[in-house]
Amino acid sequence: MTLSIQNIEKMLHAKRFGDNNGIIDTISIDSRSLQNNQKTLFFALVGSNNDAHIYISDLIKKGVQNFVVTHIPEGLANKAVFLVVENTLDALQKFAAHHRSLFKFPVFGLTGSNGKTIVKEWLNFLLNPDFNIIRSPKSYNSQVGVPLSVISINDKHNLGIFEAGISKMDEMEKLENIIRPTIGIITNIGTAHDEGFEDLEKKIKEKLKLFKHSKLIIYQKNKIIDALIKSKIKSFSWSFNDETADVFISKKEIQDKTTLQVRYGKENFDVQIPFQDEASVENAATCLMVLLSFKYDKKTIQNRMQWLYPVEMRLKVKNGINKTTLIDDSYSCDFQSLKIALDFLESQKQYKNKTLILSDIFQSGLSNEELYTKVAQLLKNNKVNRVIGIGETISAFKNKFTNCTTFKTTADFFLNFNYLNFVNETILIKGARHFQFEEIVSALEEKTHETILEINLNSISHNLSFFKSKLKPTTKMMVMVKAFGYGSGGFEICKLLEHHKVDYLGVAFADEGISLKNAGIVLPIMVLNPETTSFSSIIQYKLEPEIYSLKGLNAFLKIAEKRKLKHFPIHIKLDTGMHRLGFEEENLDELIAILKDNKFVTVKSVLSHMATSDDLVHQEFAHSQITLFEKLSSKLMSELQIKPIRHILNTSGISNFPQAQYDMVRLGIGLYGVSNDAEEQKYLENVGTLKSIISQIRSIQAGESVGYGRRFVANKPSKIATIPIGYADGISRHWGNALGFVTINNQKATIIGSVCMDMLMVDITEINCKEGDTVIIFGESPSVTFMAHQLQTIPYEILTSISQRVKRVFYRE
Incomplete structure (x- = not known):
């Protein structure tokens, strides 16, 4: 793709400011990408939590010269070429739609609740011997991802496969205009994003808008879809149970494979696939339908589909x-x-x-x-x-x-x-x-045992955005990454937060901050519980200490004076009712006297901590804390003639006391997908999934026992699986003896007997599984919130208890 600015100006109906006869060959929406250059056209997208216009000055310094904007940032009018439009996302979509209109080859449009990316990747594998395919990278199926995918089409491609994902009404028409699929595919219609639709029929009706100009729709036969497909569009349906479908498929499991017995018109033939799980079999059936619609002979279909493979989307x-x-x-x-x-x-x-x-x-x-x-x-x-x-x-x-x-x-x-x-x-x-x-x-991978904690970085980003959406545009955000990122991992999460340009990181002790600085984190890091013995290291590594006592302040000033520091940033903690750490009202005059005209340190922020922000039963006490914080911090600011960052709200406070955002908030457990509010929990995504495997399966008879102390005795013939994870990995011993469970192949397996140091045992009598199968210790089910409730503790304890010997694997979908 090479286009002149003049052509793009006409295409977008934009108003151009600045002269440039240059050529564009790259489209970008990410100011952080190192791929931005002189031939980049940057679309400054505006979202609920971010406005890319604020990054334009930095991009100009890096050599980017061409921007699509809603307005020209102050002071930049003559420093680059600006195409001014009403809405930059609309402009990006219009650009992509124009680019799509230049190509006439067949294009698949995929929509559905589940399976879109798998089907896309499998179709690419099945069809690529015969076509030069352009497809959505990863799962780029959103209002932004779809145009970025389509813009990549070039003259050598002769088949397109693009996903379209929606989460609410009135989104699909825009994606249809960009993709313009000639062939539609509907994958599994599940419950994902149900909250955006009144009912299933409206959800399906919205998805079908993708096929407004399609000639053919491929789908699993469904009465609602049958009724909603327009008569001018040809349908091609399949089913496992409805023999009126165009293609009827029976299933037969053999060892670890599935044989699909296909009846299509007068033809009957078998296709073997290397899967048995329901989702994979459904997705394979959809791919089979595509091959049939393209008139592939049965030998080619049989040969290619036997080589389908698990797709890693992360x-x-x-x-x-x-x-x-x-x-x-x-x-x-x-x-x-x-x-x-x-x-x-x-x-x-x-x-x-x-x-x-x-x-x-x-x-x-x-x-x-x-x-x-x-x-x-x-x-x-x-x-x-x-x-x-x-x-x-x-x-x-x-x-x-x-x-x-x-x-x-x-x-x-x-x-x-x-x-x-x-x-x-x-x-x-x-x-x-x-x-x-x-x-x-x-x-190349470091060898550790088979239990891992998977951290979903997409979910971290989602949860961060959720809480950012509750803030005023001027409110800064500190994210708490103490205790090894609440057990989820330190550096990797901090690197992501740095990528998202949060304002501060918070740790409990100096060694946590030093570890992050040594790993290359450049964000300012506040140490919330610094010991006086760590002050020298804090200064050396340019960490910023929270000061909560006169003793601590005097100790720090002594070192600061000795090292001849000038305006070193410190953070003053006020005790407004938590009674844990902080200056009380009676200490304030002495604190002010010490800090007045002091050149060694600068009060970067003033903070306090709420004791009951998560419990609205005590909201009167919470309001009293906020009122006292206002009084004490205002006195500090007035007497010292300073304007520090003020902050008192933690995760629950962000949601329950928005009027007290002040200059910054501190996001903690919410980032990791945990809320104290059941309604809010629905909007957060699970971040950590603790996984292991089945090490061994054994059968026992009635009267036989399992584990230490014979705390479980079978009352019938049973199958028992041993899982290589125990209390040394952070699983509470109280979680054993039938209180807790794990999930194996989407079924609950009760933990029996005592949790051992390195192992636990579960009852799998009613579960179809084998040695080596994956075991979910916590994640979606059981969730850490559920576990905490059963164990009469809090999710923090569950998360932070996971041992360092458990390998953390970070991934992005």
């Missing part, structure tokens, strides 16, 4: 060997998803040096010369220090890359593995599936 961050961090994106390799992965690499890099292990790139729609020239420039922009290429094609273009080593095959890579010296670096592993890069991930 970018995962893992600890690697020799002080390395791995970003695992080892299941696909195309140009668009490489750009996304490189942005993620920058947002999650723990080590300065960045290494990319990259396979041949397929289906770019570009000549190899043009493709690898673009890839080389992309890696240069992203400041990748080392490239390891694997594949015949990338090896042929090795000279385009700086500091590049190539191998023809993955096997050749392993022959030289010991000479590649992976150490102190962040490594992005990005490979097309048949290169089997999962073996590279396995070789």
